[in-house]
């Protein structure tokens with residue numbers, strides 16, 4: 431079954447097994463050349479796309495990226511700008527990004543910045559990319575000081591999510607992708623939590639029916655939010671649930687942690703902080719731990735450097751001046767903001783996740 435989810439009428443997310451061959455027709459009319467940036471494991475898919483495009487009279491330049499987070503750097507971005515400059519890419523040309531969230535973040539950023547914006551078609555190949563990174567137009571790279579500190583909002587022309595690609599995804603990456611799915615359950619769609627809790631193993635079965643349903647539901651949550659608030663003036667912040675602490679872990683651990691794993695711990699951290707602030711009860715905190723651990727996600731982060739984590743959290747984009755701001759919950763599907771928590775509560779929540 432193929433599903434198409436419209437993002438505010440601006441572009442479609444096509445979800446289904448075997449939809450990869452729809453990439454050429456998802457390019458805007460009149461595209462003459464394409465830069466295909468791809469994760470190392472997606473070389474065969476990139477070559478196949480190059481052949482398909484050639485038969486349609488569209489030229490392609492292939493750009494294999496460093497794997498995972500190593501792609502999201504100023505150096506890789508500058509290398510791609512160089513390729514585009516040498517080839518004389520114009521605004522009738524486009525970018526296609528094939529890979530996980532790191533690839534689509536980088537590919538989207540290059541498209542956003544080249545000539546102040548050329549079209550990008552996002553082809554996510556991880557669960558996390560399909561349900562989150564490729565949708566919504568947040569693009570960016572890391573700097574030495576922190577995660578995603580440089581970027582642009584640049585919605586794609588289309589998103590093609592071929593579920594059959596998940597068959598080769600390592601289980602650890604599949605599990606990590608479920609963190610963002612579960613996040614959507616906590617912030618907006620409780621049916622996601624019910625589905626995962628009813629059968630956690632089914633949620634990880636790439637050939638079953640539960641996982642596609644979870645993908646559709648999470649994409650719908652994201653589509654609804656970004657259609658209402660593309661540039662994160664307010665509502666979009668809810669998609670950052672768990673991310674303040676998660677991004678700090680990722681940076682302090684030099685990106686050796688998967689993003690989804692860090693988000694899982696980050697959600698437990700904010701749940702603990704919210705409990706300390708009187709926003710939620712202990713049952714909801716424990717529901718975070720139970721549903722996340724049921725699919726194999728981490729819920730604790732031991733032996734961290736608290737001062738380094740705090741410094742990293744202060745660089746979060748939701749911070750305003752000295753005011754640390756978190757997306758929190760008052761209940762399931764009831765997001766709110768927790769602003770300026772005390773130093774004692776920040777530390778106590780850390781103690782609760784660092785056991």
Ligand SMILES: NC(=O)c1ccc[n+]([C@@H]2O[C@H](COP(=O)([O-])OP(=O)(O)OC[C@H]3O[C@@H](n4cnc5c(N)ncnc54)[C@H](O)[C@@H]3O)[C@@H](O)[C@H]2O)c1
Pocket residue numbers: 469470471497498499502529530531532533535555556557558559562563564565566567568569578595596597598599600603606607610688689690
């Ligand atoms: N822009 C956004 O809105 C947004 C949302 C969520 C996450 N992100 C970003 O996404 C990144 C994380 O994305 P990710 O979890 O996809 O990680 P990733 O892009 O690092 O990919 C994980 C690993 O899976 C491999 N891989 C990809 N597809 C595969 C496949 N089909 N078969 C086998 N291996 C495959 C990759 O090569 C990589 O080694 C982070 O940088 C995060 O900040 C961005």
Ligand SMILES: O=C(O)C(=O)C[C@@H](O)[C@H](O)[C@H](O)COP(=O)(O)O
Pocket residue numbers: 562566568577578610662666667669670673747
């Ligand atoms: O799309 C969004 O908005 C999100 O916050 C989704 C997050 O899952 C994602 O990790 C995003 O890249 C984080 O953005 P940042 O602005 O905190 O860097």
Ligand SMILES: [Zn+2]
Pocket residue numbers: 562610673689693
């Ligand atoms: Zn995320």
